Amino acid sequence: xxxxxxxxxxxxxxxxxxxxxxxxxxxxxxxxDFAEFFVGFAFGKIHSRTVLDPKCKELIAVANLVxxxxxxxxxxxxxxxxxxxxxxxxxxxxxxxxxxxxxxxTKALIALHLVKEVSEENLIARRDSDTGLAIA
Amino acid sequence: xxxxxxxxxxxxxxxxxxxxxxxxxxxxxxxxDFAEFFVGFAFGKIHSRTVLDPKCKELIAVANLVxxxxxxxxxxxxxxxxxxxxxxxxxxxxxxxxxxxxxxxTKALIALHLVKEVSEENLIARRDSDTGLAIA
Amino acid sequence: xxxxxxxxxxxxxxxxxxxxxxxxxxxxxxxxDFAEFFVGFAFGKIHSRTVLDPKCKELIAVANLVxxxxxxxxxxxxxxxxxxxxxxxxxxxxxxxxxxxxxxxTKALIALHLVKEVSEENLIARRDSDTGLAIA
Amino acid sequence: xxxxxxxxxxxxxxxxxxxxxxxxxxxxxxxxDFAEFFVGFAFGKIHSRTVLDPKCKELIAVANLVxxxxxxxxxxxxxxxxxxxxxxxxxxxxxxxxxxxxxxxTKALIALHLVKEVSEENLIARRDSDTGLAIA
Amino acid sequence: xxxxxxxxxxxxxxxxxxxxxxxxxxxxxxxxDFAEFFVGFAFGKIHSRTVLDPKCKELIAVANLVxxxxxxxxxxxxxxxxxxxxxxxxxxxxxxxxxxxxxxxTKALIALHLVKEVSEENLIARRDSDTGLAIA
Amino acid sequence: xxxxxxxxxxxxxxxxxxxxxxxxxxxxxxxxDFAEFFVGFAFGKIHSRTVLDPKCKELIAVANLVxxxxxxxxxxxxxxxxxxxxxxxxxxxxxxxxxxxxxxxTKALIALHLVKEVSEENLIARRDSDTGLAIA
Numbered sequence: 001x002x003x004x005x006x007x008x009x010x011x012x013x014x015x016x017x018x019x020x021x022x023x024x025x026x027x028x029x030x031x032x033d034f035a036e037f038f039v040g041f042a043f044g045k046i047h048s049r050t051v052l053d054p055k056c057k058e059l060i061a062v063a064n065l066v067x068x069x070x071x072x073x074x075x076x077x078x079x080x081x082x083x084x085x086x087x088x089x090x091x092x093x094x095x096x097x098x099x100x101x102x103x104x105x106t107k108a109l110i111a112l113h114l115v116k117e118v119s120e121e122n123l124i125a126r127r128d129s130d131t132g133l134a135i136a
Numbered sequence: 137x138x139x140x141x142x143x144x145x146x147x148x149x150x151x152x153x154x155x156x157x158x159x160x161x162x163x164x165x166x167x168x169d170f171a172e173f174f175v176g177f178a179f180g181k182i183h184s185r186t187v188l189d190p191k192c193k194e195l196i197a198v199a200n201l202v203x204x205x206x207x208x209x210x211x212x213x214x215x216x217x218x219x220x221x222x223x224x225x226x227x228x229x230x231x232x233x234x235x236x237x238x239x240x241x242t243k244a245l246i247a248l249h250l251v252k253e254v255s256e257e258n259l260i261a262r263r264d265s266d267t268g269l270a271i272a
Numbered sequence: 273x274x275x276x277x278x279x280x281x282x283x284x285x286x287x288x289x290x291x292x293x294x295x296x297x298x299x300x301x302x303x304x305d306f307a308e309f310f311v312g313f314a315f316g317k318i319h320s321r322t323v324l325d326p327k328c329k330e331l332i333a334v335a336n337l338v339x340x341x342x343x344x345x346x347x348x349x350x351x352x353x354x355x356x357x358x359x360x361x362x363x364x365x366x367x368x369x370x371x372x373x374x375x376x377x378t379k380a381l382i383a384l385h386l387v388k389e390v391s392e393e394n395l396i397a398r399r400d401s402d403t404g405l406a407i408a
Numbered sequence: 409x410x411x412x413x414x415x416x417x418x419x420x421x422x423x424x425x426x427x428x429x430x431x432x433x434x435x436x437x438x439x440x441d442f443a444e445f446f447v448g449f450a451f452g453k454i455h456s457r458t459v460l461d462p463k464c465k466e467l468i469a470v471a472n473l474v475x476x477x478x479x480x481x482x483x484x485x486x487x488x489x490x491x492x493x494x495x496x497x498x499x500x501x502x503x504x505x506x507x508x509x510x511x512x513x514t515k516a517l518i519a520l521h522l523v524k525e526v527s528e529e530n531l532i533a534r535r536d537s538d539t540g541l542a543i544a
Numbered sequence: 545x546x547x548x549x550x551x552x553x554x555x556x557x558x559x560x561x562x563x564x565x566x567x568x569x570x571x572x573x574x575x576x577d578f579a580e581f582f583v584g585f586a587f588g589k590i591h592s593r594t595v596l597d598p599k600c601k602e603l604i605a606v607a608n609l610v611x612x613x614x615x616x617x618x619x620x621x622x623x624x625x626x627x628x629x630x631x632x633x634x635x636x637x638x639x640x641x642x643x644x645x646x647x648x649x650t651k652a653l654i655a656l657h658l659v660k661e662v663s664e665e666n667l668i669a670r671r672d673s674d675t676g677l678a679i680a
Numbered sequence: 681x682x683x684x685x686x687x688x689x690x691x692x693x694x695x696x697x698x699x700x701x702x703x704x705x706x707x708x709x710x711x712x713d714f715a716e717f718f719v720g721f722a723f724g725k726i727h728s729r730t731v732l733d734p735k736c737k738e739l740i741a742v743a744n745l746v747x748x749x750x751x752x753x754x755x756x757x758x759x760x761x762x763x764x765x766x767x768x769x770x771x772x773x774x775x776x777x778x779x780x781x782x783x784x785x786t787k788a789l790i791a792l793h794l795v796k797e798v799s800e801e802n803l804i805a806r807r808d809s810d811t812g813l814a815i816a
Contacts (some may be wrong), residue, residue: 611747
């Protein structure tokens with residue numbers, strides 16, 4: 001599983017370049033086995049698959065997490081990851097709008113406010129660094 | 137809402153050409169108001185939106201319904217709808233595989249067996265009619 | 273808990289006069305302790321309370337069970353119980369319509385079809401016995 | 409949908425007179441379409457219905473949200489709305505007590521503590537303004 | 545992952561000696577990748593772990609599945625697996641009784657009836673074959 | 681139910697010696713009836729049962745609460761209770777690892793971080809008091 005593990009680390013770095021590596025280091029201290037499954041399986045085996053294009057893959061994750069709405073931190077992270085994969089703010093919001101039919105407004109509103117938080121943080125970051133991240 | 141309602145009827149016919157119209161007629165007998173909301177809002181206002189391409193929109197619906205896993209009939213219908221929108225069997229299964237990370241194997245297995253059922257029914261239908269529906 | 277138990281049996285008979293007693297007898301064979309908790313606590317202590325009027329109490333139960341949507345049989349039983357408590361079909365359906373905002377259309381549709389099934393069974397029963405059960 | 413939208417705004421003002429309007433303005437900045445659906449459909453079409461009396465309608469919402477227990481903020485808002493609609497503290501708590509049978513003590517406890525928080529805030533407000541809000 | 549896969553096959557045979565192998569063969573026809581993850585990861589990496597004793601491990605699985613209550617077939621299979629691991633009927637029912645506090649009576653009742661079904665099937669099997677399976 | 685109530689108080693003191701009694705006092709102020717059901721039924725009738733050994737009973741509670749993942753405070757309390765009942769950190773983490781198959785990584789990660797928080801608090805407490813609580 002060594003190969004899957006290093007592939008997983010790369011995927012995590014892609015999704016969360018700022019704090020992904022530190023998150024894994026932290027996880028290893030709590031449970032090295034859980035960390036191995038998380039990195040090697042969830043990211044090395046599953047998230048690294050290329051059947052769906054990267055943007056769609058991230059929107060799928062948002063559609064899953066909006067529905068279970070468990071842990072705002074994870075949903076927020078995947079909303080950020082969707083932006084990093086090149087999804088526009090309108091596309092991420094559209095996943096939430098489509099979800100209303102299946103999960104109702106309550107869970108959808110929680111997700112929508114996370115999109116707002118992520119966008120505002122990025123706007124602030126953009127003003128600071130003028131890097132022009134692709135979030136409308 | 138008359139315009140939204142007729143737009144909704146068209147969306148339903150696209151998703152479920154065989155029994156969508158009968159489903160709506162049945163719904164109207166149970167509750168005309170609910171039928172109006174279902175057709176006019178869920179399909180006329182939400183599903184008819186064109187921000188995401190039709191294939192991605194159906195995969196999003198599968199990703200939502202796999203996660204809530206409530207009512208196999210609805211999930212099955214949306215798996216069929218994904219096929220009708222041009223998604224391949226591999227793409228629909230990929231949504232389920234990606235979902236494993238967020239919802240576990242239990243819900244994913246239920247969805248996977250629905251893909252099998254839908255595919256087999258389509259294979260039988262194909263043999264009968266030789267219409268060549270685009271399911272690999 | 274003897275008093276609570278006999279009070280619970282009466283509540284169950286009110287909710288499900290046809291098969292409630294047999295259900296409890298069946299439960300006692302599987303687990304006498306579970307049966308005691310179910311009858312003595314769930315019905316003898318909780319359902320027998322009179323803070324809310326009986327109709328509202330049944331609508332609350334429907335609103336809970338629509339949201340968890342777990343076990344169509346329980347939801348169906350409580351829809352029947354709502355009718356027995358004097359709720360109209362429109363009121364039961366209204367609970368489902370109000371729920372759409374919080375739980376989406378998917379779970380709501382499952383509940384709505386149960387209302388239809390219960391109503392049709394009652395219509396058939398009515399034609400047979402001409403008893404005129406109060407379901408519009 | 410203009411009529412439904414203005415009807416929805418009025419419903420929201422009834423439920424949350426202090427911050428409802430600002431919430432909608434905020435929502436419009438995140439997604440004008442979502443805001444339109446939330447105001448025009450969820451409140452203009454659904455919550456504005458008059459089949460159930462206003463108190464029962466709010467208790468139904470609490471019964472839904474206790475069961476999904478997603479987003480304490482929404483549940484808290486609807487507990488406040490129930491008080492505003494004239495429900496007593498005992499009635500709101502009774503919905504939570506009845507829910508224990510269907511959803512267990514864990515989710516019920518979360519809701520119960522929200523009732524406490526809302527009541528205490530109102531008590532403080534009452535002492536400040538001597539307005540005598542109808543919360544026992 | 546070849547080693548994990550064959551270890552997973554053995555775990556599945558232990559849990560479901562009658563139809564586990566056929567289940568995997570069926571799964572491989574639907575999606576070879578999913579089958580590999582299910583056998584190699586879920587059983588080869590996770591279920592094969594020996595930190596908890598086999599009986600406790602099965603009771604944990606029942607406690608998980610009672611709570612999500614998704615797919616009676618999976619819950620039933622794990623109840624059977626608990627019996628096969630040497631758990632008594634009283635122990636399996638006790639997991640369900642303890643769960644009532646966290647998940648309520650509705651989901652618990654569904655699980656309890658599955659215990660009854662599994663026990664009755666085993667009783668019938670026992671009468672037929674006089675094998676004396678260890679279910680009280 | 682007086683006997684069950686005092687038995688329940690003892691169970692709560694065992695699970696949460698520091699703040700259990702204050703929690704109950706607080707609960708009584710919000711709703712004396714709810715407090716009676718919580719103490720007398722959930723703890724006096726259910727948690728006081730001795731069919732499963734105390735360690736297994738606590739792991740079952742963790743397996744339930746990981747799956748519903750509702751209210752981090754309750755899950756954290758039961759993780760602490762598992763430690764108090766003599767479960768090792770590895771055993772508690774193992775419940776979470778086994779759960780990944782049924783509930784996915786998202787809910788499991790939330791639980792895992794709670795184990796970390798509880799362990800760190802205990803480590804700090806240990807350094808302060810040198811009491812040597814049995815958490816590895």
